Amino acid sequence: MSQQITAQDASNTAQESGHATSHPPRTTELASLKIRLRSALRQFPDFPEPGILFEDILPLFADPTLHEALIRSLELHILETYHEKPDVIVGLDARGFLFGPSLALRLGAGFAPVRKRGKLPGPCETESFKKEYGEDFFQMQADAVKKGQKVLVVDDIIATGGSAAAAGNLVTKLGGTLIGFVFILELDFLKGRDKLPAPVFTLLHGQEGKV
Numbered sequence: 001m002s003q004q005i006t007a008q009d010a011s012n013t014a015q016e017s018g019h020a021t022s023h024p025p026r027t028t029e030l031a032s033l034k035i036r037l038r039s040a041l042r043q044f045p046d047f048p049e050p051g052i053l054f055e056d057i058l059p060l061f062a063d064p065t066l067h068e069a070l071i072r073s074l075e076l077h078i079l080e081t082y083h084e085k086p087d088v089i090v091g092l093d094a095r096g097f098l099f100g101p102s103l104a105l106r107l108g109a110g111f112a113p114v115r116k117r118g119k120l121p122g123p124c125e126t127e128s129f130k131k132e133y134g135e136d137f138f139q140m141q142a143d144a145v146k147k148g149q150k151v152l153v154v155d156d157i158i159a160t161g162g163s164a165a166a167a168g169n170l171v172t173k174l175g176g177t178l179i180g181f182v183f184i185l186e187l188d189f190l191k192g193r194d195k196l197p198a199p200v201f202t203l204l205h206g207q208e209g210k211v
């Protein structure tokens with residue numbers, strides 16, 4: 001299936017090939033969107049437990065212009081990176097549900113949830129995982145992804161990578177083809193991306209001084 005190109009992308013392509021338009025090229029647009037998104041994030045020390053510096057992404061959804069900037073940034077990355085659009089966006093319970101469905105709609109892809117154990121009816125696959133604080137189980141419905149479908153896993157934050165790795169394992173168990181992982185924010189010092197079996201993209205980076 002060929003990738004969907006929006007009107008804005010069509011005009012960006014025209015500009016990149018020398019035809020001036022009123023829209024900036026994708027890379028310039030993405031850079032300025034990232035600056036706006038970065039300045040909206042908040043941090044809370046010692047939440048949910050001592051020693052954790054909690055990154056709060058909720059302000060991105062309080063302002064519709066920031067919300068649009070977020071979805072547009074992720075769309076720009078995906079249009080730049082993939083020759084074909086994903087068939088399914090898989091979002092992680094709970095914060096991956098805040099933007100996974102709207103990103104899927106924007107791309108013309110399906111959406112499938114990874115949920116905490118015990119919330120989904122019917123036959124499910126299950127994976128345990130450990131995260132920066134605590135451990136849990138994730139599930140997907142057995143028919144949520146069809147064999148060979150191209151899947152992009154999305155979540156708000158990658159810390160240790162435990163949650164995303166478990167989601168990737170569920171997609172693989174269902175027969176999906178993992179084409180990548182996309183996050184709003186990465187805590188680089190925890191090296192979570194090393195656990196993931198497909199290309200990783202993060203819009204923003206946090207807690208850069210930590211080791």
Ligand SMILES: O=P(O)(O)OC[C@H]1O[C@H](OP(=O)(O)OP(=O)(O)O)[C@H](O)[C@@H]1O
Nearest residue numbers: 093094095131132158159160161162163
């Ligand atoms: O890379 P990791 O160490 O696995 O941590 C990242 C995960 O931790 C948070 O989810 P959490 O389950 O804490 O909360 P949520 O239900 O609000 O998404 C965050 O939303 C990521 O899903």
Ligand SMILES: Nc1ncnc2[nH]cnc12
Nearest residue numbers: 052053054055132157159
């Ligand atoms: N430091 C952090 N802030 C917010 N969500 C997280 N999930 C895992 N680590 C986190």
Ligand SMILES: [Mg+2]
Nearest residue numbers: 093094095096
């Ligand atoms: Mg989460």
